[in-house]
Amino acid sequence: MLYRVVRPVRRSGSRVPYFIQRIPADLKARVVGLKLAIPLAGTIVPLTITEKTPFIRLSLRTTNPSEAKVRQAEIAAYLEAIWRSLRENAPVSLTLKQATALSHDLYLSWAAGEDNERTVSGTIGFDGKWTLDTPPTLEETRAAWVAVVERWEALGASTEPADLEPHVGPLVSRRLLARGIPSVTPETRAILLRVFWEALRDGFASRKRNADGDYSPDPKAARYPKWEEPGRATASPAPKVSLKGLVESWWTEAKAAGRTISTYESYRNTVGRLADFLKHDDAAALTVHDIIAFKDHRLAQGVSPKTVGDSDIAGLRSIFKWAVANRKLTSDPTEGVKVTRAKATRTRSKGFTDAEAKAILKQAAEHVRGRESPKLFAAKRWVPWLCAYTGARVGELVQLRKEDVRQVGGNWVITITPEAGTVKDKEVRQVVLHPHLVDLGFPAFVGGSKPGYLFVAPKAEGDIRGVWQATKNRLAEFARQIVKDPEVAPNHGWRHLFKTVGREAGIEDSVLDGICGHAAGTVGGSYGEVSIAAQVRAFERFPRFNIDE
Structure with missing residues (x-):
């Protein structure tokens, strides 16, 4: 009987899943000495089968569950083609x-x-x-x-x-x-x-x-013509495969697997730009030359090499690999395409200086509402202070709800949860409020607010994506009034500063990581959690930002 693993297997003590498949019993004698060229994430993994090889086993080289699933399917499809060809027992003839x-x-x-x-x-x-x-x-x-x-x-x-x-x-x-x-x-x-x-x-x-x-x-x-599988009729053209349709098909599966909507939006936007550039929507007609031309076009537009490589090409590669694994395309046109990037030269820290942080916080404390909405005014008043004392991502704070702020054992705590919106790694965490935030009146502001989101107003159907992104943009512009230096991200600079101040105060990195929502640096560090009591002790050492000095 054939036993085939249908999902990645995680090895004890490791976060990286493995592909494992038993060699079919009817082929064991015939595959000894066979040198496989296993496709994995745009590379080829060579593997020679010996008499002592009972399984095809290799690391999937990713901790992302959705990407692991795609790679698992790609390898399984490859091996199935090998086993089928061997069983047919006939050498292939190519034109x-x-x-x-x-x-x-x-x-x-x-x-x-x-x-x-x-x-x-x-x-x-x-x-x-x-x-x-x-x-x-x-x-x-x-x-x-x-x-x-x-x-x-x-x-x-x-x-x-x-x-x-x-x-x-x-x-x-x-x-x-x-x-x-x-x-x-x-x-x-x-x-x-x-x-x-x-x-x-x-x-x-x-x-x-x-x-x-x-x-x-x-x-x-x-x-050079396009590759056609042996046995395919060469006279009839390949059926069209909609680029935009591929993204939607991928999202149907990825959404069920827990991928975030922000990833979907990024992929959808990239595919839309590619289709506009090519002036067609046929994924089956794509060649590696098309991808290279698109890459060069984006770079010529002034888009940074990091964005082109890590967003455009990486997004397209994920979609096309999924399409190949699901038999919607025969090949990945992004295979081998790379973006050369120079090492960035930094002339200052990525975090705010103490003076910059205090200037932004002073601006927030003294901000007077103009024609902006009450929610946006509240965001400008409180989110910079929350960023300064939690190290949280600005998007995690913008989507806070009234029910996410409460007292636990006499301490004020905010809950950052995927239920409210986008949270990286999709893990809920509780963060103790610094005593200064309590003294400034943040719990009182929450107590006087209506149930639901504190800083954004959802649409009638409950969606907050558009206003969530707009509020983050307004907060970035708000900080840019103070910090003009383009080397500092106006929202993300708080996370760097929080870590710096925390280390200077003698707070352990593991505690700071837990507060910020950073992944542990070791397997051991991923065990246990940073409790409320541990955070209370940490914030007793974390200094106040005195904006009147």
């Missing part, structure tokens, strides 16, 4: 078009320069004297690429597949296994060896042109 499509990623990696740190000997079988490490001069760089191209052309002069096998064969096998194809016919193998040699030839030639100062688009880049 020239399919073989050429399979070599596309190899061409891209070398033409784009992603492999320029690797040695030629390690990749294509040359001796150790031939490397692609960047020489110290421009002339030596050019000479190196001229030599590589000449050497590669000489290797390809032979028409015998056996002559190419030592140099290109491992690359062919790896790409086949990445597509779930354990073996091909001898005729197909010969075709693959030749087209992979041609792909490397084109990639090397592109790098040689770059070394000569020519960065014009490579005309040969357009000769």
Whole structure:
């Protein structure tokens, strides 16, 4: 009987889940020595099956439950294709078009320069004297690429597949296994060896042109077709897959798995920008060139490399990986796409200075309501002070409700809970109010407020997302009146300052982490909790902000 794990398994003592699947009993004898190329988060994990390998087991390399689920499905689908192919017991035959499509990623990696740190000997079988490490001069760089191209052309002069096998064969096998194809016919193998040699030839030639100062688009880049699974009818076009529809389908599953609406909104906005840029909504028609062009477009707009990489590309990658795992797309067009970013130069701390903090708090205490709503006025009056004494995220405080503020054992406590709105990591926590907040009258303000949200007014259907974001923006603008320095985030600066002041007061980092809602730095630190009593003792040491000094 076959036993297959349907969900990630968590190892004792570790937060990182594992993929574990037993090797099918009917294939055990046949898979010994098989070298798998398991897809995982845009990379390939090599794994060789031995006689002592009862399970396919590897870390999913993430602690995010939703991402782990996507990676689990991707690996399971890959292995299922391997087992199915082995049971069919027939080598796969590929057309020239399919073989050429399979070599596309190899061409891209070398033409784009992603492999320029690797040695030629390690990749294509040359001796150790031939490397692609960047020489110290421009002339030596050019000479190196001229030599590589000449050497590669000489290797390809032979028409015998056996002559190419030592140099290109491992690359062919790896790409086949990445597509779930354990073996091909001898005729197909010969075709693959030749087209992979041609792909490397084109990639090397592109790098040689770059070394000569020519960065014009490579005309040969357009000769590679899209990959089509063996057996698919090539005459009929691939069915269209709506980009925007993919996001909605992903969200239906992700929402049930507990992903936040802010993540959905970020992904939806990114996909919308991509569709507007491409002027079509067909995910099946996307190529890696489209993703690179979109990346370059966003950078040209002045969007920071961090945002493009960590938000745009990362969001698209999550959607496309889910689509591949759920058989909605055959490949991920973001695979291998990266955003180069320079290390940021900082000339000051990320947190407010003591003078800046006091100036913002003084402005909040003396703020006079104009034409703004009572809720926004209350937010400007109290949220900066709450940030200063809790280290909480501004969004967590903006969504506070009257019922989230109460007395526990004689101490005033606020409850930061996902029930009120967005909370990172979706974990509820209680934070003791600093005595200064009590003296300033915050509990009295809460007591005089109507039930429900203290600082935002929900829409008729109860949604607060729009006004929640708008209130955060107004608070940022409020702080910007004091702190003009762009290196300090006007809302997030409080969290940095809270940690700094707390450490200066001798409060343990574990207690500060618990108050702020930061994840523990170790597995041991994740045990237990920072109790109200521990927080009371901490706030006895946390100094007051005296705005009259």
